[in-house]
Amino acid sequence: MSKEEENVKAIEERRKQIFEEFEKLKSRMGKIKHKIAIISGKGGVGKSTITANLAVAFAMHGHTDRIGVLDADIHGPSIPKILGLTGRRFQIGPPGVFPVFGSLGIKVVSMDFLLPDEDAPIIWRGPLKMTAIRQFLSDIVWGELDILLIDLPPGTGDEPLSIAQLLPEMDGVIIVTIPSEVSQIVVKKAVNFAKRLGMPIIGVVENMSGFVCPRCGAKIDIFQSGGGKRMADELGIPFLGSIPLDQKISQSSDKGLPFIVEDPNSPASKAFMEIAEKVKAYLKA
Secondary structure: OOHHHHHHHHHHHHHHHHHHHHHHHHHHHOOEEEEEEEEOOOOOOOHHHHHHHHHHHHHHOOOOOOEEEEEOOOOOOOHHHHOOOOOOOOEEEOOEEEOEEOHHHOEEEEHHHHOOOOOOOOOOOHHHHHHHHHHHHHOEOOOOEEEEEEEOOOOOOHHHHHHHHHOOOOOEEEEEEOOOHHHHHHHHHHHHHHHHOOOOEEEEEEEEEEEEOOOOOOEEOEOEOOHHHHHHHHHOOOEEEEEEEOHHHHHHHHHOOOHHHHOOOOHHHHHHHHHHHHHHHHHHO
């Protein structure tokens, strides 16, 4: 066989492999009714906390065993910690790799489940990250789900772009911000990113919106408030709600307990539930 024939054969084999991967991805994702990404151009706004608690809220509202969470933050996976799944590993069977099951039957996939320990860093360039995300979507046996929530890292780089390209049928994105103007300047980039790629915007969530005093119940605007609503109005996109600061949210996350289960009557938990209801109404519409 000549060198040219070898090259042609290699190209054909690669084409066949790409086609098979695409068909597998389409088959896996075809069993999931709704796919939602949680994004923000800004780090430290609480995307993972919001993703985890929304997943629990959906599961509590009649979707037990029908909710999935993809932790697409390759370098800083935190969903397993928040949901009390640190140290767990994927299970492998004949159909493929199975997600880790959390409370209320939530199916979770994260890079954390592949690391030797939680302090191990991921030192990867873009192509490796894109391959990992594609495999999380196509090789994981997600099964039939009502909703898959995708927790994306800050910015508009490799991971968000990979998700947008691999899931063109995405139902929409939830934009997370905090009240400060600095955050909103950066978050607007995520809004324009979603618009440019044709990803529907479900709405904006303002996190850390005021602090509710645990003793007297008074609300104190430490970082101001209302910035998320103003930004949504300015950009002509829906506003889903505000989540106040509550020290118990951080404490619950550190313990690996869903906050809305541990303290369901708090203002923050009620805000999570209201946002979940608005998202469900969007999906029905």
